[in-house]
Amino acid sequence: MKVLLAFNLQLSTKMANHxxxxxxxxxxxxxxxxxxxxxxxxxxxxxxxPCGGQGRCGRCAVLVQNGGIRRRSTLRL
Incomplete structure (x- = not known):
């Protein structure tokens, strides 16, 4: 099952909320x-x-409707 997500960026003076x-x-x-x-x-x-949260299996496909994202690096030491 793939999960489709939608984000709306709402900026506040304290912290950005989504x-x-x-x-x-x-x-x-x-x-x-x-x-x-x-x-x-x-x-x-x-x-x-199935990928253990590494972002490689595609189960967490995301659609950003407004704003931007910062992809976490999958490189590990």
Whole structure:
């Protein structure tokens, strides 16, 4: 199962907050820096991670509707 997400960037004076929608779920406010897996958990959505959270299996496909993203490097020492 692929999960399609939608983000809307809302800037505040304290910290940027985002609204995340998993397929048909109600919008959930998520603070900047929240991992996708944690955002899913907060929204009540289970995402299986065959790649162990490395972002290689495609289970966490994301559609950014507004704003930008910073992809975490998968390089490890």
């Amino acid at each position: 609204t995340i929608i998993f397929n048909s779920t109600p919008p959930v406010p998520i603070p900047t820096g929240t991992l996708l897996t944690e955002a899913a958990r907060l929204a009540g959505v289970e995402i299986t991670q």
